[in-house]
Amino acid sequence: MYRFVFSQVLSRLDPEDVHRLTVRALRLLSVTPVVRRLVHRRLAPRDPALRVRAFGVHFPGPFGLAAGFDKDAGCVEAMSALGFGHVEVGTITAHAQPGNARPRLFRLAGNRAIINRMGFNNDGASAAARRLRRSRGVPAIVGVNIGKTKVVPESGAVEDYVASATALAPLADYLVVNVSSPNTPGLRDLQAVELLEPLLRAVKKVADATPKRTPLLVKIAPDLADADVDAVADLALEIGLDGIIATNTTVDREALTAPERPAGRDAVRESGGLSGRPLKARSLEVLRRLRARVGDRLVLVSVGGVEDADDVWERLLAGATLVQGYSALVYEGPLWAYRIHRGLARRLRRQGVSDLREIIGRTAA
Numbered sequence: 552m553y554r555f556v557f558s559q560v561l562s563r564l565d566p567e568d569v570h571r572l573t574v575r576a577l578r579l580l581s582v583t584p585v586v587r588r589l590v591h592r593r594l595a596p597r598d599p600a601l602r603v604r605a606f607g608v609h610f611p612g613p614f615g616l617a618a619g620f621d622k623d624a625g626c627v628e629a630m631s632a633l634g635f636g637h638v639e640v641g642t643i644t645a646h647a648q649p650g651n652a653r654p655r656l657f658r659l660a661g662n663r664a665i666i667n668r669m670g671f672n673n674d675g676a677s678a679a680a681r682r683l684r685r686s687r688g689v690p691a692i693v694g695v696n697i698g699k700t701k702v703v704p705e706s707g708a709v710e711d712y713v714a715s716a717t718a719l720a721p722l723a724d725y726l727v728v729n730v731s732s733p734n735t736p737g738l739r740d741l742q743a744v745e746l747l748e749p750l751l752r753a754v755k756k757v758a759d760a761t762p763k764r765t766p767l768l769v770k771i772a773p774d775l776a777d778a779d780v781d782a783v784a785d786l787a788l789e790i791g792l793d794g795i796i797a798t799n800t801t802v803d804r805e806a807l808t809a810p811e812r813p814a815g816r817d818a819v820r821e822s823g824g825l826s827g828r829p830l831k832a833r834s835l836e837v838l839r840r841l842r843a844r845v846g847d848r849l850v851l852v853s854v855g856g857v858e859d860a861d862d863v864w865e866r867l868l869a870g871a872t873l874v875q876g877y878s879a880l881v882y883e884g885p886l887w888a889y890r891i892h893r894g895l896a897r898r899l900r901r902q903g904v905s906d907l908r909e910i911i912g913r914t915a916a
Contacts, residue, residue: 553886562658562660566665567654574620577626577630578626584688587628588688594889595690596896597611598612600900600904600905600906601613601896603873603911605872606725606794606850607766610636610637610692611690611692612634612635612636613863613873613895614874614895615637615692615694615873615875616638616639616875616876616877616888617639617875617877618641618642618729618770619826621638622672624640624682624695627640627691628687628691630888633885633886634886636692637692637694638691638692639693639695639696640679640695641673641727642673642696642732643673643676643679643696643698644673644698644711644715645700645703645711645712646700646702647675647678648671648673648700650670651670655668656669659807662807662828662829663858663878664829666826667824668822668823668824670735671732680718683722683723684722693722693723694723694726695723695725697712697716698730698732698735701735708741708746709750712728712750716757716758720757720758721761721762721765724765727767727769727770727796728754728768728770729799730747730771732824733800733801733802733824739774742772744783747783747786751769751786751787751790751792754767755767767792767793768792768795768796768850770799773798773801780797780844781844783795784841785844787849794851797834797838797854797855798830798833798855800823800826800855801829801830801833802824803825804825806829806830806832807829826856826877826878828856828858830855831855833855834854834855835856839915841870842869842915847912851870851872852871852875853875857879858876859891860890860893860895864895864910867907868910868912869912870912870915895907
């Protein structure tokens with residue numbers, strides 16, 4: 552039914568308008584206790600075999616919602632009720648900002664992909680903190696993804712991230728430093744180890760000081776050279792991070808099929824980050840490289856091109872403890888996470904596996 556509605560109605564509407572309406576509907580679900588609890592009871596992962604523990608946090612299932620969908624922490628409960636094992640909100644910046652000019656979100660349905668150049672549009676850390684302080688009617692594991700405010704120069708990046716961490720780390724089950732979006736000028740430069748190290752050390756100091764010591768992860772781009780992936784992995788181990796999320800969107804367009812590759816006067820649509828199916832191969836490649844570099848000393852969270860239970864299974868075998876998705880939600884609809892967890896549970900039973908941890912890293916070199 553959803554695919555019919557998408558092809559006949561939603562695909563004809565502006566993607567950002569659809570997203571805004573969807574978030575409003577989900578916020579309504581979040582504040583409707585009876586419906587929210589009923590949906591959660593029906594769709595949330597409940598099979599004990601799916602449970603996984605990462606950086607001291609117990610997750611009901613390994614598949615979660617990647618950052619980018621719930622930018623302002625407004626529909627955490629709704630997305631948890633729909634079957635996501637965790638919800639990563641953001642990217643949130645210290646100061647509210649409108650993001651880049653529209654249009655800034657594009658579907659590439661033939662590629663099962665999205666191009667976005669949103670630019671961290673959000674209400675700011677203080678507004679997100681107020682929402683996260685509200686009591687939750689259903690269980691929800693919440694990661695908070697923080698980024699640099701656009702108007703803040705590189706010289707002020709550390710203080711900017713620290714301000715966000717100070718407001719949000721106490722309210723998060725885990726915290727993510729995002730230095731890998733292509734839509735904030737100069738942000739990816741912070742992935743260079745000489746700039747990344749002082750930033751991560753400063754944010755880690757804040758995360759470590761929270762009452763329960765908030766786990767800290769860094770999110771990296773798929774466009775890093777292999778040597779730079781290794782360098783970030785080594786740095787994460789050196790300073791004691793809890794994990795790495797791999798990967799963010801890409802600026803590479805080579806994986807796009809020719810009929811949908813923007814050209815000529817439409818080339819402006821190509822600026823921004825590409826996500827979805829074209830990112831699948833590189834995201835998996837980076838995951839395997841990280842696993843070979845760090846083993847099980849860091850929690851690896853794999854995101855990029857994840858579409859179904861088979862993709863999640865492959866990432867778990869390759870060494871991911873958690874897996875995230877977002878772009879395929881646009882094409883698959885609200886039951887997507889539920890179907891993935893159901894598919895994983897069936898596969899575990901077929902293979903006689905009673906604990907998800909038994910398969911993590913099974914095919915890793």
